[in-house]
Amino acid sequence: MESIGVLMMCPMNNYLEQELDKRFNLFRYWTQPRQSEFLIQHAESIRAVVGNASAGASAELIDALPKLEIVSSYSVGLDKIDLIKCKEKGIRVTNTPDVLTDDVADLAIGLMLAVLRRISECDRYVRSGAWKHGDFKLTTKFSGKRVGIIGLGRIGLAIAKRAEAFDCSISYHSRSEKPNINYKYYGSIIELASNCDILVVACALTPETTHIVNREVIDALGAKGVLINIGRGPHVDEPELVSALVEGRLGGAGLDVFEKEPEVPEQLFGLDNVVLLPHVGSGTIETRKDMADLVLGNLEAHFANKPLLTPVV
Amino acid sequence: MENVGVMMTCPMSAYLEQELENRFKLLKLWEFPSTTHFLTQHSDSVMAVVGNTKLGADSELIELLPRLEIVASYSVGLDKIDLNKCRERGIRVTNTPDVLTDDVADIAVGLILAALRKICACDGFVRTGLWRNGDSFELATKFSGKSIGIVGLGRIGSAIAKRAKAFGCTISYHSRTKKQDTNYTYYSNIIDLASNCDILVVACALTEETRHIVNRKVIDALGPKGILINIGRGPHVDELELVSALCEGRLAGAGLDVFENEPEVPKSLLGLQNVVLLPHVGSDTIETSKAMADLVVANLEAHFLKRPLLTPVV
Numbered sequence: 001m002e003s004i005g006v007l008m009m010c011p012m013n014n015y016l017e018q019e020l021d022k023r024f025n026l027f028r029y030w031t032q033p034r035q036s037e038f039l040i041q042h043a044e045s046i047r048a049v050v051g052n053a054s055a056g057a058s059a060e061l062i063d064a065l066p067k068l069e070i071v072s073s074y075s076v077g078l079d080k081i082d083l084i085k086c087k088e089k090g091i092r093v094t095n096t097p098d099v100l101t102d103d104v105a106d107l108a109i110g111l112m113l114a115v116l117r118r119i120s121e122c123d124r125y126v127r128s129g130a131w132k133h134g135d136f137k138l139t140t141k142f143s144g145k146r147v148g149i150i151g152l153g154r155i156g157l158a159i160a161k162r163a164e165a166f167d168c169s170i171s172y173h174s175r176s177e178k179p180n181i182n183y184k185y186y187g188s189i190i191e192l193a194s195n196c197d198i199l200v201v202a203c204a205l206t207p208e209t210t211h212i213v214n215r216e217v218i219d220a221l222g223a224k225g226v227l228i229n230i231g232r233g234p235h236v237d238e239p240e241l242v243s244a245l246v247e248g249r250l251g252g253a254g255l256d257v258f259e260k261e262p263e264v265p266e267q268l269f270g271l272d273n274v275v276l277l278p279h280v281g282s283g284t285i286e287t288r289k290d291m292a293d294l295v296l297g298n299l300e301a302h303f304a305n306k307p308l309l310t311p312v313v
Numbered sequence: 314m315e316n317v318g319v320m321m322t323c324p325m326s327a328y329l330e331q332e333l334e335n336r337f338k339l340l341k342l343w344e345f346p347s348t349t350h351f352l353t354q355h356s357d358s359v360m361a362v363v364g365n366t367k368l369g370a371d372s373e374l375i376e377l378l379p380r381l382e383i384v385a386s387y388s389v390g391l392d393k394i395d396l397n398k399c400r401e402r403g404i405r406v407t408n409t410p411d412v413l414t415d416d417v418a419d420i421a422v423g424l425i426l427a428a429l430r431k432i433c434a435c436d437g438f439v440r441t442g443l444w445r446n447g448d449s450f451e452l453a454t455k456f457s458g459k460s461i462g463i464v465g466l467g468r469i470g471s472a473i474a475k476r477a478k479a480f481g482c483t484i485s486y487h488s489r490t491k492k493q494d495t496n497y498t499y500y501s502n503i504i505d506l507a508s509n510c511d512i513l514v515v516a517c518a519l520t521e522e523t524r525h526i527v528n529r530k531v532i533d534a535l536g537p538k539g540i541l542i543n544i545g546r547g548p549h550v551d552e553l554e555l556v557s558a559l560c561e562g563r564l565a566g567a568g569l570d571v572f573e574n575e576p577e578v579p580k581s582l583l584g585l586q587n588v589v590l591l592p593h594v595g596s597d598t599i600e601t602s603k604a605m606a607d608l609v610v611a612n613l614e615a616h617f618l619k620r621p622l623l624t625p626v627v
Contacts, residue, residue, distance in 0.1 A: 011449075102457035106480060110426035110456075114436075117598070119423050119591065123433040126590040127583045131576040141598040142423075143415035165479030166419065262444040269440045275432065276439040284430070284455040 001303050005045035007065070009055035012074050016292035020050065023296070029055075039064045048072060048299055053232075053279065054261070056080025062089065070302045072295045075282075076100055076155075078312060079205035079232055086313050093313040094298040097154060099290040100282035105158035107281050108230045111254030112163075112198055114275045115226050116142045121272045143167050148196030150189060150212065151203025151231070152178055159200055171196055174203065189213075193220035198228060205232035215240045218250055226252040230281050233259035242267050245274060256281050314617050318358035320351075320378075322368035325387050329606035333363065336614065342368075352377050361385060361613055366546075366593070367575075369393025375402065383616045385609045388596075389413055389469075391626060392519040392546055399627050406627035407612040410468060412604040413596035418472035420595045421514055421544045424568025425461075425477075427589040428540055429454045429512075434586045454565075457481045462510030464503060464526065465517025465545070466492055473514055485510055488517065503527075507534035512542060519546035529554045532564055540566045544595050547573035556581050559588060570595050 006024040008017065020026045027046065032038040039061075046065050049057045052074040059082040062068060070092040071081055078095055086093050114120050118139045125136050147163045149156045149172040160170045160183060171184040173192040178185070186192040189212060193199050199221050203209055213227065213236040221227060227250065229236055238259045244250040245268065252273035258264050261279055268274050282291065297309050319337040321330065333339045340359065345351040359378045362370045365387040372395040375381060383405040384394055391408055399406050427433055431453045438450050461477045463470045463486040474484045474497060485498035487506040492499070500506040503526060507513050513535050517523055527541065527550040535541060541564060543550055552573045558564040559582065566587035572578050575593055582588055596605065612623050 102481065103455055106426060106456045107430060110423070110430055110432050113419060113423035114427060114432050117420060117423055117594070119420075119427050119589065120433045120436045122591045122594055123427075123589050124437075126578055126592050131578070131592040136592045136594055136597065138597050138599045138602055139594070141416055141600040142419045162476075162479045165476045167415070262447070264439055264445065275436050277432065277435045278439050278444040278450050280430070280435055280450060280453065283450065283452050285452045286455040288452055 001300070003045075004047050004303060005042060005067075006048040006050060006299070007042075007046045009049065009051045009057075012050075012052045012054075013288050013292050015289060016050070016074065016295060019292065019296055020299075023300070024048070036064075043067065048302070050074060050295060050299075051080055053077055053080065057086070058082055059085045062086065062091065070094070070299065072298045074291055074295050077205060077232060079234075083313055091313070092302060092308060092311060094295070094308055094310050095312055096291040096294045097310055099294055100287050101154045101158050103284050103287045104155050104230055104281040105162055107256060107277070108155075108159045108200055108202070108228055108254075109162045111228050111230070111256065111275055111277070112147075112200075112226070113142055115228070115252045115254040115273065116140045116145070116198075118272065120275050144169075145197040146171065146195065148172065148186075148192045148199045149183075150174070150192070150199070150201050150235075151209075152181065152183070153203065155230070156200075156202040159202060168198075189217055190220045193217045193225070194222075196221070197224065198226045200228040201231040201235045203231060203235070205234055210234050211237045213237065213241070215244075218244045221250060223249055224251045226250075226254070228254045230256045233257045233261060238265060245271055314614070317360050317617055318355065318380075319361040319363060319613065320355070320359045322362065322364045322370075325363075325365045325367075326602055326606050328603060329363070329387065329609060332606060332610045333613075336610065337361070348374070361616070363387060363609055363613075364393060366390055366393065370399075371395050372398045375399065375404065383407070383613065385612045387605055387609050390519060390546060392548075396627055404627070405616060405622060405625060407609070407622055407624050408626055409605040409608045410624055412608055413601050414468045414472050416598050416601045417469050417544055417595040418476055420570055420591070421469075421473045421516070421542055421568075422476045424542050424544070424570065424589055424591070425512055425514075425540070426456055428542070428566045428568040428587070429456045429459075431586070433589055459511040460485065460509065462486065462500075462506040462513045463497075464488075464506070464513065464515045464549075465523075466495065466497070467516065467518070469544070470514070470516035471495075473516060489522075503531055504534045507531045507539070508536075510535070511538065512540045514542040515545040515549045517545060517549070519548055524548050525551045527551065527555070529558075532558045535564060537563055538565050540564075540568070542568045544570045547571045547575060552579060559585055 007027045049071045057071045073095045143166045147168045152172045242265045254275045256277040320340045362384045370384045386408045457480045460483045466486040487503045568589040570591040
């Protein structure tokens with residue numbers, strides 16, 4: 001398979017890069033000074049694209065690669081891939097579900113605890129020497145709080161399972177009610193936000209869910225509410241979120257994703273009721289290797305004419 | 314009960330102070346230039362002492378309070394109270410179990426997640442603009458599925474185990490005796506526990522026997538990939554050994570809510586990225602501190618109304 005051209009969209013993982021290099025003819029998109037020329041030059045040899053949460057396969061890219069057969073994403077999110085175009089052209093698409101579910105759910109809980117119990121701020125308090133001059137203030141209990149989950153897919157369910165061990169009551173909103181689930185369903189996201197203490201975004205990003213957390217939802221969540229986003233930045237109307245936090249209309253936020261990563265609104269840096277992470281939801285040694293193996297496994301299956309491991313299209 | 318003298322050892326809760334003032338004759342030790350000054354004026358009036366994790370009732374103090382009937386601690390830990398002396402003198406002792414169990418267990422899990430997933434370091438990475446500059450953060454370590462070893466499977470230890478199980482963790486524990494009502498793996502030797510877990514959590518009471526229960530040998534057994542979490546008391550851990558293990562890479566990381574000499578924290582820890590340091594906040598939430606205060610007040614009222622104590626220890 002060494003003559004098969006695979007286009008990697010951006011640096012994402014050294015191990016993945018090395019393995020792709022070994023098995024295929026790897027092109028590194030981000031090292032090309034003139035990308036359009038590069039595409040014209042190599043269009044005939046590129047049969048696969050490997051993307052991630054930052055860069056995938058847009059309609060434009062797909063059109064520029066007439067020999068493209070498969071897009072294998074190093075992510076579970078598919079928002080950077082034009083799925084409709086892929087379907088039209090018979091291009092296969094794979095992602096990395098399941099292997100990262102635990103890590104993302106763990107981080108969601110980690111964010112909840114860090115925000116409510118001010119763990120990050122406490123750590124800074126100790127390191128700055130402030131503890132010598134006085135005790136830290138009281139924070140808010142996590143156990144027993146009401147957790148509202150937007151999107152009860154693999155990750156949403158994993159978050160629910162963990163939160164239940166803290167005696168949290170779970171409710172959720174999704175396009176339709178899930179059968180065989182004991183959690184309370186809200187057909188309206190405003191109702192969900194009004195009836196929970198911690199609102200977690202855990203759904204896929206689509207045109208319908210862009211800005212699903214808007215001013216109205218933030219108002220419904222309220223001054224004691226906490227927003228946790230481990231989905232995608234565009235799920236949340238970021239300027240509205242920032243002004244709500246700055247003005248005290250929202251109690252706090254734990255954010256792993258932002259609308260324009262790696263840009264983060266600077267007004268958030270001065271707030272003690274937010275925890276800001278650089279999109280590390282699946283960022284563990286164990287999981288990133290599992291994700292890489294899944295990308296490789298899917299590509300090899302495709303080019304060996306075997307069934308794909310985790311196909312989306 | 315307005316004539317009942319209650320001595321509070323140090324500031325711990327404005328709400329508790331208020332509630333005590335409403336019911337008793339509250340004497341605040343810290344408002345006096347020294348304990349001696351206080352005792353000269355009030356030693357005969359003190360019938361109850363309200364202490365906490367910082368300052369309780371040691372043998373010396375108990376000796377100097379001839380009318381002391383009850384020590385009500387604003388904590389679950391009893392290491393700052395001379396229990397033997399209290400038993401000898403027939404002095405009752407109460408603490409605040411159960412109401413703070415969830416909070417402390419939550420902080421233990423919060424520390425584990427913060428340490429393994431480098432949450433505090435990541436937050437700093439974003440706030441200082443490094444992410445925007447194009448740096449990427451190093452990979453962290455997965456929590457789900459790891460093995461947790463708990464030292465002391467009491468209320469708090471069990472609550473930690475319950476939470477960790479939801480993350481698919483395997484649980485093992487060490488305590489003085491094996492617990493009958495649990496399926497977790499028991500190790501009668503703490504070295505064996507440390508050798509067989511990824512994350513070691515200190516959750517037992519501090520006594521003469523458990524002082525420095527986490528020593529060099531235990532740290533070595535936990536090893537260079539191991540994480541230590543301490544939500545017990547600072548003296549549970551040989552702090553000097555812990556610090557050198559962390560600085561030398563013989564231990565992968567630690568999450569600490571307590572230290573041997575609070576609020577002093579070893580300077581070498583302050584520069585490490587693989588530790589999470591908290592200022593003893595295990596039970597410091599609005600909800601729990603109120604519940605603890607209510608329990609202290611209720612125990613004192615029960616005592617002076619000759620009713621059964623709610624949460625007696627002695």
